Structures are given as C-alpha cells and as structure tokens.
Amino acid sequence: MTAAPATTASAATTPGGASPIVVRSWKAPIAFAIFTVIAILLFFIVGRPDLDGGNPTTIYRLSEARDAIQLPPLTLGLAETTIVVVILMVAATIGAFLLARAAVRVPLWLTTIFAVLFLVGFLTWAAAGATVPMIGLLAGALTVSTPLIFGSLGGVISERVGVVNIAIEGQLLGGAFMAAMLGTLTGSPYVGLLGAMVAGALVSFVLAAFAIKYFVDQVIVGVVLNVLVLGLTSFLYSTVMVPNAETFNSPEKFERIAIPLLSEIPVLGPILFRQTVIVYLMYLAIFLVWFGLFKTRWGLRLRSVGEHPTAADTVGINVRATRFWNVLLAGAIVGGGGAFFTLAAVGSFGKDMTNGAGFIALAAVIFGRWDPIRATLAALLFGFATNLQSTLSIVGSPVPSEFMLMLPYVVTIVAVAGFVGVSRPPAASGKPYMKA
Amino acid sequence: MKLELRGITKRFGALVANDHIDLVVEPGEIHCLLGENGAGKSTLMNVLYGLYQADEGQILLDDVVQGFTGPGDAMNAGIGMVHQHFMLIPVFTVAENVMLGNESTKPGGLLDLEAARAKVVEISARFGFDIDPDALIEDLPVGVQQRVEIIKALSRNANVLVFDEPTAVLTPQETDELMAIMRQLRDEGTSIVFITHKLREVREVADRITVIRLGKVVGEASPTATNAELASLMVGRAVDLTVDKDPAAPGDDALVVRDLTVTDHNGQLLVDGVSFTLRRGEILAIAGVQGNGQTELTEAIMGLQHRVHGSIALDGEELIGRSTRGVLDAGVGFVPEDRTEDGLVGEMTIAENLMLDRSTGEPFVKRGTLQLADLARFAAEKVREFDVRAQGITTRVGRLSGGNQQKVVLARELSRELRLFIAAQPTRGLDVGSIEFVHKRIVETRDAGVPVIVVSTELDEVVALADRIAVMYRGRIVGIVPGDTPRSVLGLMMAGETPAEVAA
Numbered sequence: 019m020t021a022a023p024a025t026t027a028s029a030a031t032t033p034g035g036a037s038p039i040v041v042r043s044w045k046a047p048i049a050f051a052i053f054t055v056i057a058i059l060l061f062f063i064v065g066r067p068d069l070d071g072g073n074p075t076t077i078y079r080l081s082e083a084r085d086a087i088q089l090p091p092l093t094l095g096l097a098e099t100t101i102v103v104v105i106l107m108v109a110a111t112i113g114a115f116l117l118a119r120a121a122v123r124v125p126l127w128l129t130t131i132f133a134v135l136f137l138v139g140f141l142t143w144a145a146a147g148a149t150v151p152m153i154g155l156l157a158g159a160l161t162v163s164t165p166l167i168f169g170s171l172g173g174v175i176s177e178r179v180g181v182v183n184i185a186i187e188g189q190l191l192g193g194a195f196m197a198a199m200l201g202t203l204t205g206s207p208y209v210g211l212l213g214a215m216v217a218g219a220l221v222s223f224v225l226a227a228f229a230i231k232y233f234v235d236q237v238i239v240g241v242v243l244n245v246l247v248l249g250l251t252s253f254l255y256s257t258v259m260v261p262n263a264e265t266f267n268s269p270e271k272f273e274r275i276a277i278p279l280l281s282e283i284p285v286l287g288p289i290l291f292r293q294t295v296i297v298y299l300m301y302l303a304i305f306l307v308w309f310g311l312f313k314t315r316w317g318l319r320l321r322s323v324g325e326h327p328t329a330a331d332t333v334g335i336n337v338r339a340t341r342f343w344n345v346l347l348a349g350a351i352v353g354g355g356g357a358f359f360t361l362a363a364v365g366s367f368g369k370d371m372t373n374g375a376g377f378i379a380l381a382a383v384i385f386g387r388w389d390p391i392r393a394t395l396a397a398l399l400f401g402f403a404t405n406l407q408s409t410l411s412i413v414g415s416p417v418p419s420e421f422m423l424m425l426p427y428v429v430t431i432v433a434v435a436g437f438v439g440v441s442r443p444p445a446a447s448g449k450p451y452m453k454a
Numbered sequence: 455m456k457l458e459l460r461g462i463t464k465r466f467g468a469l470v471a472n473d474h475i476d477l478v479v480e481p482g483e484i485h486c487l488l489g490e491n492g493a494g495k496s497t498l499m500n501v502l503y504g505l506y507q508a509d510e511g512q513i514l515l516d517d518v519v520q521g522f523t524g525p526g527d528a529m530n531a532g533i534g535m536v537h538q539h540f541m542l543i544p545v546f547t548v549a550e551n552v553m554l555g556n557e558s559t560k561p562g563g564l565l566d567l568e569a570a571r572a573k574v575v576e577i578s579a580r581f582g583f584d585i586d587p588d589a590l591i592e593d594l595p596v597g598v599q600q601r602v603e604i605i606k607a608l609s610r611n612a613n614v615l616v617f618d619e620p621t622a623v624l625t626p627q628e629t630d631e632l633m634a635i636m637r638q639l640r641d642e643g644t645s646i647v648f649i650t651h652k653l654r655e656v657r658e659v660a661d662r663i664t665v666i667r668l669g670k671v672v673g674e675a676s677p678t679a680t681n682a683e684l685a686s687l688m689v690g691r692a693v694d695l696t697v698d699k700d701p702a703a704p705g706d707d708a709l710v711v712r713d714l715t716v717t718d719h720n721g722q723l724l725v726d727g728v729s730f731t732l733r734r735g736e737i738l739a740i741a742g743v744q745g746n747g748q749t750e751l752t753e754a755i756m757g758l759q760h761r762v763h764g765s766i767a768l769d770g771e772e773l774i775g776r777s778t779r780g781v782l783d784a785g786v787g788f789v790p791e792d793r794t795e796d797g798l799v800g801e802m803t804i805a806e807n808l809m810l811d812r813s814t815g816e817p818f819v820k821r822g823t824l825q826l827a828d829l830a831r832f833a834a835e836k837v838r839e840f841d842v843r844a845q846g847i848t849t850r851v852g853r854l855s856g857g858n859q860q861k862v863v864l865a866r867e868l869s870r871e872l873r874l875f876i877a878a879q880p881t882r883g884l885d886v887g888s889i890e891f892v893h894k895r896i897v898e899t900r901d902a903g904v905p906v907i908v909v910s911t912e913l914d915e916v917v918a919l920a921d922r923i924a925v926m927y928r929g930r931i932v933g934i935v936p937g938d939t940p941r942s943v944l945g946l947m948m949a950g951e952t953p954a955e956v957a958a
Contacts, residue, residue, distance in 0.1 A: 313564055313565060314565060315557045315559050315565055318550060318553075318565060319554070319555070322543050322546070325543045325544070325545055326541070326542075326543045326544070328541060329540075329542060329543055329554075330543075330554070330555070331505070331524075331525060332503070332505070332535065332537065332541040333525065333541070333554050333555030333556065333606075334524060334525050334527075334529055334555045334556075335526075335554070335555050
C-alpha cells in the first residue's frame with residue numbers, strides 16, 4: 019500500500035499522460051516585429067518634417083517648482099534617441115524570434131523592456147522640440163487610474179465570489195452622483211464618500227438579489243443596471259441638480275494632503291504622496307483586498323465559492339450568503355471610487371461623467387487575471403494611455419488628436435485580446451448556485 | 455458512533471426518491487447500501503449529510519435525534535462524506551482544501567496554513583499515504599484526490615464516514631487499496647456507509663448489506679450471498695448477469711488504425727501512437743480508467759478532434775481529414791459517452807432527435823422541408839423496436855429516464871447502414887434492465903457483421919462483451935488481449951503494467 023501512492027504520485031507531473039510536444043508561440047515576436055516596423059516608419063520615414071533644421075530635442079522635466087529636491091531636466095536629442103531605441107528594439111525582436119524558435123516563452127521582462135523602449139522613442143519623437151512634464155504626465159495617469167482601480171478591485175471581488183459584475187459602470191456613476199449630492203447637502207466630503215459607497219452597494223444589491231436569489235442572467239442584469247443608473251442619474255441631474263446647482267451639486271472637494279518626507283522623494287513623491295484621502299484609501303484597499311483574498315479565511319471561503327460552490331456548500335459554507343455580502347462589498351468599493359470623480363477630480367456631477375470607465379475597469383479585471391495587484395497594474399496602464407493622449411495633445415504632437423483619442427481603447431483591446439491569451443476565470447463565475 | 459435513520463422520506467414533486475427508509479449502522483461496521491442507479495441511495499445520503507431536507511423521518515446519532523439544516527451541522531455532528539464527484543477545489547492546494555470551512559486562524563482571520571499542513575501530514579502518516587500538502591488538487595491523479603477527500607473528512611473528526619460510489623474512478627488495484635483503508639478505519643471504530651452498485655465490492659468488504667430498490671428498503675443480505683442472489687434482490691427479478699453471445703466469426707479487416715496521435719492545444723499527447731486492427735463481426739473493447747485517452751480516440755475517429763496524426767482507414771478509405779459529417783456518411787455509428795451532453799438535444803422531441811444526423815437530405819428532408827409524416831412513421835417504428843418507454847414520439851427527450859434516452863441514441867445510430875459502430879460508455883448510469891437491452895443490441899450488431907468498438911471503464915462490461923480487449927493507459931495501448939483474459943491481468947494492465955503472460 020505504501021508503494022502505490024508513490025507510483026500514482028509520479029503520474030501527477032504529466033496529467034493525461036505522455037511527454038509534451040514542443041509548442042512554439044510566435045505571438046510575441048510577431049507583435050515585436052510589427053511595433054519595430056511602426057517605430058522605423060514613424061521615426062525615420064515620417065520623421066518630424068514640421069520641425070525645420072538641426073536635431074530637435076525633447077526635454078523631460080522631472081521636478082516641479084515646489085519640490086524641495088530639484089532634479090535637472092533630461093534632454094534627449096531626436097536623432098540619437100530614436101536610432102538607439104530602434105537598434106535595441108530590433109535586437110529584442112531578434113531575441114524574441116530566437117526564443118520562440120527554441121520553444122521558450124518570451125519572458126515578461128523582455129516584453130516590458132520592449133514596451134518601455136517603444137514608449138521612450140515614441141514620446142521623444144512626438145514631443146520633439148517641446149517639453150514633457152513627467153510629473154504631470156504620471157500624476158495625471160494616477161488620477162485617471164484611480165476610479166479604474168477601485169472599479170477593478172470591486173470587479174475582482176465580485177467575480178472571485180462567482181458573480182460577474184458588468185455593473186461596475188453603474189456603481190461608479192451612482193457613487194459619483196451620490197457623493198456630489200450628499201457632499202453638497204452636508205457640506206462634508208467624508209459623508210459624500212460614505213454616501214457613494216452606499217450607492218454602489220445599492221446597485222450591487224439589485225445585482226445580487228436578481229442574480230443570486232432569482233437566477234437571472236448576471237450579464238443581462240448588469241447591463242440593465244448600467245442603463246438604469248445612467249437614466250436615473252441623468253434625470254435627477256437635469257431636474258434637480260441643474261436648476262439648484264448651489265444646493266445639490268457643488269460639493270466641497272477633498273484637500274490634497276502632502277505626506278511629510280514621502281512627498282519629497284524625487285519624481286515619485288509628488289506623484290504618489292501629494293494626493294487626496296481617496297487615493298490613500300485606494301492604496302490601502304489594494305493591499306487589503308490582496309491580503310484578504312489570499313491570506314485570510316474570508317478570502318479562502320470567497321474563492322472557494324467562486325470556484326466550486328457545491329464543494330463549498332458541502333463543507334458548511336453558506337454559498338448564497340457569501341456571494342450576497344461580498345457582491346455588496348464589491349459595490350461599496352466601486353461606489354467609493356465613483357466619489358473620486360465628484361469629490362477629487364471634477365468637483366461637481368455631470369451627465370454620464372464616468373464615460374465608460376467601468377468597462378475599462380472590467381477589462382482591467384480580465385487583463386489582470388482576476389488578481390487585485392495585476393488588475394491594479396492593468397488599470398494604471400489604461401490610465402497612462404489616456405493621460406498620454408491628453409498630454410501629447412497639449413504639447414502638440416504630429417499625430418492627429420482624433421487618432422490619439424483611440425489610444426486607451428486600442429491599448430485595452432490589444433492588452434486583453436493579444437497579450438493575455440487564454441486566461442482562466444474563476445470556474446463558477448457567472449453561474450448561479452441552485453440546489454434542490 | 456451509531457447511526458440510525460428512521461422512516462426517511464424525500465419527495466421531488468411527484469417522485470418519491472426515498473420512501474420510509476430505516477437503516478442502522480453500528481459503530482465499527484462497514485454497512486453497504488446496495489442499489490441500482492436511481493434507486494435513491496445518493497438522495498438518502500444527501501439527506502443524511504444535510505444537503506437535502508427530509509420530508510419525513512429522523513436521523514439519530516447515538517440515539518439522539520439530530521436536526522441538520524446544512525452540511526455544516528452534519529459535519530459538526532461527526533458525519534463525513536467522500537463524494538462520488540469529489541468536492542475539492544481544483545485550484546487550491548491539498549492543505550487549503552482540507553482546512554476549508556474549518557480553518558484554524560491566527561488573529562485577524564489570517565490563515566494558519568502550517569496547522570493545516572501538519573494535519574494533512576499527520577493523517578497521511580496514519581494511513582501510509584504519500585501526499586504533499588502543498589500540491590494543487592488539479593495536478594493530482596483521481597486516486598490521490600480521493601485520499602484527500604478522506605483526509606478532509608477525518609480532519610473534522612468524522613465518526614461516521616459515507617463513501618458514495620467511491621470506486622467508479624479507480625483502477626482495480628486502487629479499489630483494493632481503498633478497501634484496505636476502509637477496513638483500517640472500521641477497525642479504529644469508525645462507522646462506514648459504503649454506497650455502490652458493484653456486487654463484487656460489496657461481498658468483499660461489507661459486514662452488513664441493505665438493498666434499496668425504487669426508494670424502498672427491500673431487504674438485508676449477508677456478505678456470503680452469491681452475486682445472483684444480490685442482483686435479483688437489487689433488481690427485483692432473476693437477472694442473467696452474463697451476456698449471451700456466440701463465439702465471434704470475424705471476417706476481413708475493416709478498420710485499420712496506424713500510429714494515431716492526438717494532442718491538445720498545449721501539445722500534450724492525449725493519444726500516443728495507437729495502432730490496432732478491427733475485423734468485421736467482432737467486438738473490440740477498449741478498457742482503461744477514465745481519462746487515459748479513450749474519449750479522444752473515439753473522437754479522433756469521429757472527426758471531432760483537431761490535432762490528429764496517423765492513419766484511420768475504414769475499408770481502405772482514410773477517415774482523418776474528413777468532417778464529422780463525412781465520417782457519418784462513411785457509415786460510422788457513434789454512441790457518445792455523455793448522452794445528455796453530446797448524444798441528444800434534451801429540449802427536442804424523440805422524433806426530432808431520431809433524425810438529428812440525417813438533417814441534410816432524404817428521407818426526412820426534401821427541398822429544404824421536413825417530411826414530418828415520414829419522420830413520425832419512422833419514429834413510431836423505432837420507439838416500438840427499441841422499446842422506448844415514453845408517452846409518444848413528441849415527448850421531449852430530456853424528460854426520459856437515462857435508459858430510455860440511451861435507447862433513443864441507439865435507435866438513431868443503428869437505424870442506418872453501418873460499416874463501423876462505436877459505443878462509448880454505452881451503459882453508464884443505466885438500470886440493469888436497460889443494460890441487458892443495450893448489450894443485446896450491441897451483440898446483434900456484431901452478429902450482423904458490423905465491426906464494433908466498445909469503450910468502457912467498467913471491467914464487468916468489458917469482460918461480458920469483448921471478443922478482444924485493448925487496454926489503454928496514458929494515451930497508449932498497453933496491450934491487446936483475448937476476451938477471456940483474467941480480471942487480475944486486465945487490472946494490472948489498466949495501471950500501465952504489462953504482465954508476463956501478455957508480453958509472451
């Protein structure tokens with residue numbers, strides 16, 4: 019009896035039996051090659067004919083006037099930068115082809131380096147003859163990303179517990195509306211934030227009730243909820259808020275709080291640590307969701323319900339209650355993110371002001387493979403793409419602004435479709451749990 | 455702990471799944487619950503485990519009446535269950551699965567994984583298991599997964615342990631090991647309820663046997679009873695356990711498979727260089743534990759797999775590269791292993807299901823229009839011929855019992871002119887009466903001169919039907935042996951070994 023487990027255990031290494039046939043994936047090298055060709059076309063064929071004479075330079079400003087430690091700006095010449103970048107990109111592409119031919123997966127670090135190279139080349143080319151405020155670019159990216167990150171954290175929790183949350187958009191919008199309304203009425207942004215969380219949880223409540231109790235298709239409920247919240251907030255906005263903006267739609271915004279010492283770290287300090295309470299809460303939320311999901315009893319039970327609800331039931335976990343409360347929690351987190359629009363970014367509510375952020379957050383959940391940290395990074399990527407577009411249009415780039423407006427969405431599609439490939443969602447996500 | 459069920463009744467609508475069932479399991483005994491598929495064994499155990507609420511009756515542990523409202527209550531009372539379909543989360547580790555629902559935590563809800571690992575190691579050591587507490591469940595073979603289920607139950611101090619059809623997924627050798635574990639548990643004082651429909655296992659391990667039929671207890675039997683006695687008690691009439699068949703009269707080679715290889719999208723080999731020849735008028739049974747490439751082999755012949763290399767020649771015509779339509783047109787009949795998933799459309803009527811593979815032309819479609827009158831005539835005839843018990847040909851297939859569903863599939867596949875017939879798990883989940891019927895039709899098909907492949911994980915079925923037996927293990931054919939090869943030899947082959955008498 020002791021010998022048998024050993025032989026069966028060895029079978030574990032190759033489930034289904036037999037040695038694997040070599041698989042070569044050409045996706046990464048081909049993508050590299052396409053981007054290298056684009057780079058060569060842009061930098062050398064198109065070039066910057068609008069700038070006449072000499073070798074234009076791009077200035078990267080690394081400090082702001084109020085920073086205690088001033089870093090000198092970085093100046094890159096267009097010709098030498100693009101040549102170096104393209105040479106390195108060609109090298110990386112050749113490397114990727116060699117790796118693929120040897121049936122080795124192209125490692126993530128190579129992809130990252132390649133992306134950074136392309137970005138440096140592109141920025142230098144697009145902003146040649148001008149100054150790029152790096153702090154502004156990155157801090158702006160964080161601002162755009164903040165609601166996306168809240169949205170994707172809520173999405174991760176909801177999907178991990180087994181309920182597809184298409185309603186992130188509605189939860190964000192509901193949160194934004196309620197924050198503006200309550201924030202104005204009470205004069206306290208903190209009450210507004212709390213109200214936003216309640217609003218998000220309320221949207222979640224409808225989703226949870228229909229999906230968990232009545233087994234209605236979760237995707238359909240989510241889509242309908244988005245439309246419902248959009249309609250409701252738009253109606254209340256035009257009938258209540260617009261005529262009485264002073265009473266209902268002029269909330270006090272959260273103050274930016276600079277954290278002593280940390281905010282003086284060059285480059286990173288002004289970006290990360292001169293922010294509002296909501297952003298600091300976001301840092302905390304990212305950590306807590308990650309820690310909670312993977313290190314605590316709450317997370318273990320939550321994940322078990324999303325993977326195999328019957329198994330969870332047989333060990334005495336109440337599947338429906340677990341789903342219900344965690345979907346509510348997810349809604350509250352997303353709703354809190356919605357408050358960022360009205361209490362930190364804009365300062366008042368506007369019709370459909372989330373403008374699809376919830377769907378980008380949903381893409382970040384998938385791109386981040388249902389992991390809170392990876393989803394956060396994905397949300398940051400989308401936020402960066404969005405802010406890059408607006409920064410470049412201010413700096414004055416040769417790319418038509420209509421084209422640049424597509425950038426965040428192109429990045430979303432390429433990221434979700436191309437680089438993720440086949441990813442595995444929680445096994446029971448979207449499936450109602452019915453029992454006799 | 456002594457377990458007693460008194461007058462348990464459970465109804466699903468008009469169906470009475472359990473009808474006043476009484477059962478007493480004494481401490482330290484292995485009590486077998488024997489019954490056909492659908493007799494109500496699993497329902498009874500789900501009532502015991504708190505997954506279902508009984509409509510009437512009581513559950514007593516050590517003579518104290520229990521009121522379970524969920525599995526949590528049952529577990530706290532000391533009842534553990536090893537489910538037929540393992541209740542393990544594939545992406546969790548062994549330790550995480552064992553602790554789930556019963557987690558020991560440090561302050562702040564932080565999981566104490568160390569404690570869980572220690573528990574796994576401790577219980578493993580008691581039974582001589584070799585299990586890595588940090589292995590992911592999905593990487594473990596089913597036999598090991600089952601041991602994790604046992605550990606999970608024991609880690610909650612179960613005094614009553616229910617095994618629900620535990621041997622369905624095991625090789626004969628693993629089954630023997632499981633029996634040994636059950637005996638060891640019994641000797642330590644655990645009460646064991648062993649649910650099964652396999653007579654041999656019952657006689658080997660049971661201390662007492664209770665037989666259930668159609669939701670009622672029909673009697674107790676002693677472990678010394680013969681197979682025939684147990685079977686007639688289980689089915690309610692005398693049962694002929696052997697399949698009547700004359701020796702095969704094989705003709706020419708019909709199907710020649712050479713170096714067949716099937717890979718999945720990751721490049722894993724599912725079928726690995728399989729070669730065999732099948733003659734007209736013979737039954738080749740493909741034996742093996744579930745998941746050793748049998749499914750993929752049949753799907754490759756049917757044109758349902760994409761990454762296929764080698765050669766499959768039927769009467770000299772190559773089948774690889776043909777669409778499934780093309781394979782069907784070549785005269786291949788196929789009973790898929792999952793009839794509700796792949797064999798039938800549950801929402802469609804019997805008549806519609808009977809024409810599913812002939813929807814492209816005559817006789818049932820002319821000028822793009824269904825010939826409903828022809829179809830009705832055909833369906834009525836087949837329903838009679840195959841003894842499908844249904845209200846009429848317009849009954850939705852999803853409402854039929856498993857046996858009647860399988861008869862519809864057989865009727866459809868056998869009503870064409872066949873040059874090859876493939877039946878995958880043809881009797882899985884069927885009652886004894888239907889099994890007899892299906893076996894009879896398969897032998898008749900053989901006798902009509904059609905080459906037949908039967909894929910089965912049930913050794914009894916393999917031995918009963920086969921003229922020759924090919925045993926598959928990890929995508930390979932371990933060997934092709936005559937139909938009268940002893941079970942012990944087949945068992946070894948199913949574990950991948952090649953016994954001396956086969957090699958010779």
